[in-house]
Amino acid sequence: MKPVNFSFPTQIQFGPGVRARLGDVLKTRGKARPLVLTDQGVAGLPFFKSIVADLDKAGLATLVFSGVVGNPVKSQVTAGVAAFKTHNADSLVVIGGGAALDVGKAVALMAHHPGDLFDYEDDKPDGLPVDREIPFIVAMPTTSGTGSEVGRSAVISDDATHVKKIVFSPRLLAPVVLADPELTLGLPAGMTAATGMDALSHCVEAFLSKGFHPMCDGIALEGVRLVSQSLVACVKEPNDIEARTNMMMASMMGAVAFQKGLGVTHSLAHSLSAVCDLHHGLANAIMLPAAMRFNKSAVADRMARLAATVGAGTTADAFVDWLVALNAEIGTPKTLGAVGVQRGHLKALVDIAVEDVCHGCNEKPVTREDFESLFAEAL
Numbered sequence: 001m002k003p004v005n006f007s008f009p010t011q012i013q014f015g016p017g018v019r020a021r022l023g024d025v026l027k028t029r030g031k032a033r034p035l036v037l038t039d040q041g042v043a044g045l046p047f048f049k050s051i052v053a054d055l056d057k058a059g060l061a062t063l064v065f066s067g068v069v070g071n072p073v074k075s076q077v078t079a080g081v082a083a084f085k086t087h088n089a090d091s092l093v094v095i096g097g098g099a100a101l102d103v104g105k106a107v108a109l110m111a112h113h114p115g116d117l118f119d120y121e122d123d124k125p126d127g128l129p130v131d132r133e134i135p136f137i138v139a140m141p142t143t144s145g146t147g148s149e150v151g152r153s154a155v156i157s158d159d160a161t162h163v164k165k166i167v168f169s170p171r172l173l174a175p176v177v178l179a180d181p182e183l184t185l186g187l188p189a190g191m192t193a194a195t196g197m198d199a200l201s202h203c204v205e206a207f208l209s210k211g212f213h214p215m216c217d218g219i220a221l222e223g224v225r226l227v228s229q230s231l232v233a234c235v236k237e238p239n240d241i242e243a244r245t246n247m248m249m250a251s252m253m254g255a256v257a258f259q260k261g262l263g264v265t266h267s268l269a270h271s272l273s274a275v276c277d278l279h280h281g282l283a284n285a286i287m288l289p290a291a292m293r294f295n296k297s298a299v300a301d302r303m304a305r306l307a308a309t310v311g312a313g314t315t316a317d318a319f320v321d322w323l324v325a326l327n328a329e330i331g332t333p334k335t336l337g338a339v340g341v342q343r344g345h346l347k348a349l350v351d352i353a354v355e356d357v358c359h360g361c362n363e364k365p366v367t368r369e370d371f372e373s374l375f376a377e378a379l
Contacts, residue, residue: 001245009256010150012177014249016241019051019140019180022093023058029136031091033061035084037104038095039068042142047183048095051140055093063087071273071280072099072106073159074117080107084135091136094174095183097195098146098280101139105154105172108135117156122168123357130169139174142183144234144247145195145281147202147255149177162274163352179252181244189235193330196231196247198281200224201265201288202254204306208299209261209361216260221309223253228310228326235330261361265291268374271353276341285332286339289323290377296320298364336378349375 003015013021026034034055042048043066055062065083068076084092084107092111094104110117112133119128139149148154153168184192203223206216226246233243268291269283296303296316303316312322333339341349350371353359359366 010173010175010177012150012179012252014179016180016182016245018178019047019183020054022051022138022140022178023055023060025138025176025178026055026060026091026093027058029091031060031136033087033089034091034093035063035065035080035087035089036093036095037065037068037080037100037107039097039100040066042066042096042100051095063089068096068100068103070099071157071162071277072103072155073157075159076103077106077110077117077156080104081110084111089135091138093138093140095140095142097141097143098148098198101141101146101148101151102154102156104137104139105148105151105174106156106167108137109154109167109169109172111135117167118158118165120167120169122153122166130171134171137174138176138178140178140180140183141248141251143187143191143195144181144184144244144251145198147199147251147253149174149179149255150252151255152259157274162277164270164274166357179248181241181248184244184248185241186238189238189331192234192238193231193332194279194281194285195251196227196234196281196330197285197288197327197332199247199251199254200227200231201269201284202258202262203227203250204288204292205263205265206254206257206260207306208295208302208363209258209263210363211260211361213260216257219253220257221305223250223257224306225309226250226253231326232329262358263291263362264294264359264364264366264374266358267353267356267366268371270356270358271349272336272341274352275345275348276339278339278341282332282339285327286334286336287374287378289320289327290374292316292320292323294370294374295362295364336375341379343379346372346375
């Protein structure tokens with residue numbers, strides 16, 4: 001496909017090859033000293049080195065910060081802010097998956113704001129306002145999962161407790177996104193599967209979450225359809241550019257749709273990442289079938305629409321069966337036990353899940369006993 005431009009909810013330049021526009025985007029905005037922020041894995045890849053080399057050739061004074069590894073934590077943000085200030089940067093280019101994108105937005109926040117990062121935690125009663133300069137951000141995703149490139153929040157964990165904190169402001173939305181599906185070509189099957197199921201979980205939970213938002217519902221349903229047509233192909237044929245393109249779009253659509261809300265699956269997954277350091281997408285993938293069985297009695301009609309969207313039938317049970325089959329086909333472990341979660345983790349898992357805000361949008365209320373049952377079922 002030829003690259004196309006969108007303005008929803010921000011300026012998105014989408015399609016194979018759009019990464020080549022980065023230098024022009026920065027120079028058009030009058031930027032000369034970008035900090036390029038990425039994770040340790042991406043920093044060593046040929047495409048990343050080529051992007052940095054092109055910026056140098058364009059006469060831009062570029063500094064690379066590659067201190068993001070694993071689930072994003074506050075210390076990574078602190079180090080990124082230090083690099084931004086040392087370089088006297090005037091802009092921020094964030095290249096990577098959800099972790100790098102979240103750290104990048106948090107760095108942009110703290111570049112000119114006082115206090116501690118968690119002073120800006122969403123809904124904190126005495127939180128500080130986001131009212132100072134935010135550096136110009138260009139976001140370039142390298143996975144199709146979180147959709148954080150079009151998000152207005154950063155999810156950052158406390159280094160000591162590993163509890164995830166949400167920092168939110170519409171001003172954190174990157175003014176320009178360069179969404180180039182070629183950057184996901186060759187992504188390993190396991191990471192492709194986990195990030196793809198993350199995108200699917202966003203679309204599914206946004207569609208099922210309580211509240212009235214037909215625009216998000218429509219976006220979520222189309223995202224589910226794209227995943228159903230493309231994720232397996234991405235896992236089995238890592239260089240299928242059409243499938244990769246569809247998944248990158250589905251990822252962004254999921255992130256746009258979940259401004260409506262998420263649900264119990266994400267509370268379960270956030271807890272698993274905090275207690276067991278489990279990859280967020282993998283945690284969502286394992287927990288999604290159990291969460292949907294739990295939700296079935298409250299949203300059977302909507303789950304039936306999901307089943308029809310993926311071509312699996314016309315009942316809620318058919319949709320759950322499709323999820324189980326999809327996980328099996330892309331190689332997702334069947335149980336939490338298979339990824340190292342033990343019964344001894346249950347209390348800590350439940351403690352964090354109960355406090356997580358996401359299940360507040362679940363159409364079916366979730367009690368402590370429900371969380372205990374859901375984790376136990378998945379073990």
